[in-house]
Amino acid sequence: MVTNEVAVSTKRVLIVKLSSLGDLVHALPTIRCLRVGLPATITWVVNAVYAPLLRYAADVDEVVPFDRQRPLRGLWQVIRQLRKREFDLVIDLTGLFKSALISRLARGRLCLGPSYARELAWLFYHRQVGSKDLNRHAVERYLDVVRALQVQDGDRVFPLAFPSWVPAEDGTRPVVVLIPSARWHSKLWPAASFAELADRLRRDGVQVVLVGGELPGGEDPLARVEGIMDLRGRTSLPELGGILQRADLIVANDTGPMHLAAALGRRVIALMGPTDPSRTGPYGTGHRVLSTRPPCSPCFSKVCRNPAGQICLQDLRPAEVYATAADMLNTPP
Known part of the structure; x- marks a missing residue:
């Protein structure tokens, strides 16, 4: 002390x-x-x-x-x-x-x-x-x-505010931001699963926005989804903050922008596998964490070493994430 x-x-x-x-x-x-x-x-x-x-x-x-x-x-x-x-x-x-x-x-x-x-x-x-x-x-x-320091430990406040962002398209539609990238390969929910989720949300009339970094490897299934706004790699950090600030829901891997969204008071669906939600999950209330949670999770490893593959995230079905997103969009904060 x-x-x-x-x-x-x-x-x-x-x-x-x-x-x-x-x-x-x-x-x-x-x-x-x-x-x-x-x-x-x-x-x-x-x-x-x-x-x-x-x-x-x-x-x-x-x-x-x-x-x-x-x-x-x-x-x-x-x-x-x-x-x-x-x-x-x-x-x-x-x-x-x-x-x-x-x-x-x-x-x-x-x-x-x-x-x-x-x-x-x-x-x-x-x-x-x-x-x-x-x-x-x-x-x-x-x-x-x-x-x-014996300073009063008060409310958990994240004093951040960014310039407003307005979608170029119809601003009355709900906005769902997807963050398919992550710094660790082991944190990545399959891009094909993100693509299926994006397409289902789009067909529901949701404005889907992609942010974050580019995905590793050559083929990008998300690039083939029509009718979504792909801003990956095209925003500064303040611009990213403005987009997240406007979102009605964020679906993300365990990555920095996910935590930024939670700090801005936006509701988050966090897709987590190798890390522990009690340590680094979205902070605050109103969020949901999805994972299959096999016995090897959390492993805290940047590279999956399970002989069966990255089952903590690969076995997480797009239908489950979509159902969770639809429920949260239809439920007032």
Whole structure:
């Protein structure tokens, strides 16, 4: 436990959370508690690709981008910027060597890191805080630092708002956003299943919008579905946020945009196989998680090692996902 005197005297806080999209979103309630409870101004060091997103986070006063493509030059540039300021408190929410190094080189009065830090990151902290229990949602793990500072742990608020997006077609139709991509191959629900779902929703009069990254491999069954809006790879992060903000429902693999949608208060159907919904499922109420949940799940592996194949997601039928989507669209939030 950090003394309450530290919290009372803290006026300027540096957050070091470099990636990924979902993790950044999950950290936002912690930022809200620090901003309101201390109160303090918040500076956030983040990988440059995510900096545009944080500029739409109401509780972040300053964003310092880190160029991960040129790590040594990027580290030097970040440290040079940070040392122009004086931080009362530096918090590493990542718990890895690089983030811990940045945290300590910022020369804050007090440097805190998570108890579950890896890669010798703990060497750079003045103190480690929180429980090592990882069987909690990421949102709750990040809030450990708020409890350690004896700051009030209030409502889980995600203060994000993006420019409005209006469909080019009939704006009266329900909008369902599909996110068929993911960073791990093992997280991918088959593209053919997404295509079948998209076609069934389209025939019901739903405006189907595809977002996210391109799918691996050559053939893309979704490209053959007529009457849907394919925006994959064509949106910035703020534009993606605006689309998700407008959606009536999101159907997604376990990926960063899925967590962004949940944070924006949109209802989500999360298709999960190798990961644990209790740790990284869509946060909040009104969502549904679908998976066949075989004995090997969750495996937390980027590559499926089951001799029978990726049954956690391959055996999840489009008809089941469609029925869940239809039920949610017909049920008021």
